[in-house]
Amino acid sequence: MIDLYYWTTPNGHKVSIFLEEAGLEYVVKPVNIGRGEQFSEEFLEIAPNNRIPAIVDRAPVDGGQPLGLFESGAILEYLADKTGRFLPGAGRERYVVLQWLYWQMGGLGPMAGQSHHFRHYAPQTIDYAVQRYVRETARLYGVLDRRLQDHDYLGGDAYSIADMATYPWVRSWERQGQDIEAFPEVLRWMQAIEARPAVQRAYALVERVNPSNGVEMDEEARRHLFGEH
Structure with missing residues (x-):
C-alpha cells in the first residue's frame, strides 16, 4: 500500500497517473496547499521541501521499514523500478x-x-x-x-x-x-x-479531493502559496 500525499496540481497528477496506470493500491492523503497544510510537522517529516507530491511506500522492495519519498521525478523513477513498468531497466x-x-x-x-x-x-x-x-x-x-x-x-x-x-x-x-x-x-x-483510461481516473480525483479546483484564489491561499512562509 502506498500513501500518496497529493494536491490537484500538475506535479500531483504525475504520481496519481502512474499509480492508476500501474494498478498499485494507494490511499490519497490530501495536502491542501491553499490552507498551508504543506507546512505541517507531519508532512515535513516526509517532504522537508514542503512541496507535494510525496509518498510513503509501506511495502518497499527491500522489505524494510516504510519508505518516504518527495520530489515527483524521484517518486516516478522509484515506482517504475519497483513495478518494472514505464521505464526500461537498463541500457x-x-x-x-x-x-x-x-x-x-x-x-x-x-x-x-x-x-x-x-x-x-x-x-x-x-x-x-x-x-x-x-x-x-x-x-x-x-x-x-x-x-x-x-x-x-x-x-x-x-x-x-x-x-x-x-x-x-x-x-x-x-x-x-x-x-x-x-x-x-x-x-x-x-x-x-x-x-487513456488510467489518466482519466487520475484526473477524476480532482472532483473528490478538491472540487473547487479552478475557483479564483482567495487571500489566505495567496499568503500560503506566495510568501507567508
Missing part, C-alpha cells in the same frame, strides 16, 4: 527516458509554472516577466514538438514516466499563454494520453 533506452524526465523537471515545469504565475497571480503585471516566461515556455514546447515528430512518445515508441511527468504541464497550455495549434505533434501526443 540506452532507460537513459533516453530519464533525460526527458529530467528535462521536464528542470525545464518545462519551472518555466511553465513561472509563466502561469506571472500571467495570473502576480500582484501587478510585469510585462518583462510575462514575456520572458511565455517565450521560454514556447521554446520548450517547440523542443517537445520536434521530439514528437519522429517518436510516438518522449522515450521513443513506448509510453513512459517521461510522458506522465510532462502531460500534466502541457495540459495547461492555455493558462501558460501558448497556442497549442502551433505545436501539432504535441497536440496529437496530448490527445492520445488524455484518452
